Amino acid sequence: MAKGGEMLTQDTQQDGQACQEVVQEYRSATEHTATIIDGKAIARQVQQEIAVKVSKMKESVGKAPGLAVILVGTRKDSETYVQIKKKACEEVGFDFFGVKLPDNTTQDEILKFVKKFNDNPAVHGTQVQLPLPKHISEEAILGAVTVEKDVDGLHPMNVGRLAMQGRNPMFMSFSAKGCIELLLRTGVVIQGKHAVVIGRSNIVGTPGALLLQQRNATVTVVHSKTPNPAEVTRNADIVIAAVGVPELVRGSWLKPGAVVLDVGINPVEDLSKKKGY
Numbered sequence: 001m002a003k004g005g006e007m008l009t010q011d012t013q014q015d016g017q018a019c020q021e022v023v024q025e026y027r028s029a030t031e032h033t034a035t036i037i038d039g040k041a042i043a044r045q046v047q048q049e050i051a052v053k054v055s056k057m058k059e060s061v062g063k064a065p066g067l068a069v070i071l072v073g074t075r076k077d078s079e080t081y082v083q084i085k086k087k088a089c090e091e092v093g094f095d096f097f098g099v100k101l102p103d104n105t106t107q108d109e110i111l112k113f114v115k116k117f118n119d120n121p122a123v124h125g126t127q128v129q130l131p132l133p134k135h136i137s138e139e140a141i142l143g144a145v146t147v148e149k150d151v152d153g154l155h156p157m158n159v160g161r162l163a164m165q166g167r168n169p170m171f172m173s174f175s176a177k178g179c180i181e182l183l184l185r186t187g188v189v190i191q192g193k194h195a196v197v198i199g200r201s202n203i204v205g206t207p208g209a210l211l212l213q214q215r216n217a218t219v220t221v222v223h224s225k226t227p228n229p230a231e232v233t234r235n236a237d238i239v240i241a242a243v244g245v246p247e248l249v250r251g252s253w254l255k256p257g258a259v260v261l262d263v264g265i266n267p268v269e270d271l272s273k274k275k276g277y
């Protein structure tokens with residue numbers, strides 16, 4: 001984590017660890033104590049809890065939850081993420097339905113698969129892997145996933161419910177929910193704290209900010225047009241960095257004692273690593 005006396009956050013994902021690290025008790029650029037939270041261990045714990053529930057469900061109703069994932073195109077990172085989801089499903093006992101379509105698939109063709117999964121009672125959640133090829137309307141595709149199967153929480157109805165007081169969404173972004181879970185399972189108090197979320201995407205930043213607000217944090221969202229991101233972030237007790245820019249958040253951006261979650265997955269060249277990044 002610490003390089004040349006500075007704590008970095010956006011590069012903590014270079015090994016591809018999702019929402020993996022929390023750093024606490026940062027004291028100064030030269031002298032500091034940081035507690036790193038083992039996100040992978042927490043993820044394993046959550047998976048074990050889900051596996052127990054799934055096995056009980058199979059015993060009682062003879063069915064398991066089913067996840068469908070639609071992948072369009074050949075992006076390496078997207079293929080990796082779909083593989084990770086497939087493996088995770090196997091590990092917890094979910095049924096997995098994967099569809100892989102070529103880059104030049106038409107929007108109507110993708111919609112047919114979305115509808116097929118909407119109508120399939122063995123599928124309880126459908127994800128359309130993003131980004132989609134340029135000729136496809138993301139809005140049209142995401143809006144076609146029935147709200148009851150919108151496991152990514154990207155349907156406007158679920159986003160709207162998340163944003164409104166007292167309206168429970170059926171699903172919400174798992175990346176944003178994962179951040180809250182990491183904070184809760186680490187014993188971090190959210191209520192009354194000042195949280196800064198860097199990034200405002202539909203998938204992480206915006207739902208992350210809404211969830212922190214729901215848990216009574218005072219939330220500031222920093223984005224690419226924020227003129228003084230370092231100054232704003234320095235006021236934060238909790239920082240969630242969800243930006244596609246490596247090494248954006250520097251040690252000097254952080255208040256001593258701040259809790260930092262890094263959601264970004266941004267490869268940074270490192271020839272000492274086996275993968276080269």
Ligand SMILES: NC(=O)C1=CN([C@@H]2O[C@H](COP(=O)(O)OP(=O)(O)OC[C@H]3O[C@@H](n4cnc5c(N)ncnc54)[C@H](OP(=O)(O)O)[C@@H]3O)[C@@H](O)[C@H]2O)C=CC1
Nearest residue numbers: 018019175199200201204223224225242243244263264265
């Ligand atoms: N671990 C996980 O589960 C997930 C990880 N990710 C990773 O998280 C990162 C962000 O992904 P995603 O949210 O989809 O990305 P987007 O590109 O959709 O959004 C990035 C956000 O960061 C903001 N931003 C960009 N540059 C700066 C800057 N210099 N200063 C402040 N804010 C900036 C953008 O601002 P503006 O709105 O003004 O353009 C935007 O809101 C990526 O590395 C991605 O790979 C993504 C999804 C899930």
Ligand SMILES: Nc1nc(=O)c2c([nH]1)NC[C@@H]1CN(c3ccc(C(=O)N[C@@H](CCC(=O)O)C(=O)O)cc3)C=[N+]21
Nearest residue numbers: 015016017018019080081084127128129130131152265
């Ligand atoms: N419809 C849709 N929903 C998404 O949620 C979505 C998406 N599209 N498109 C892309 C982003 C990115 N994202 C990741 C989630 C987990 C890991 C993850 O678990 N990564 C592994 C390692 C990955 C690697 O080896 O590179 C880990 O942290 O252990 C990565 C990336 C979800 N996204």
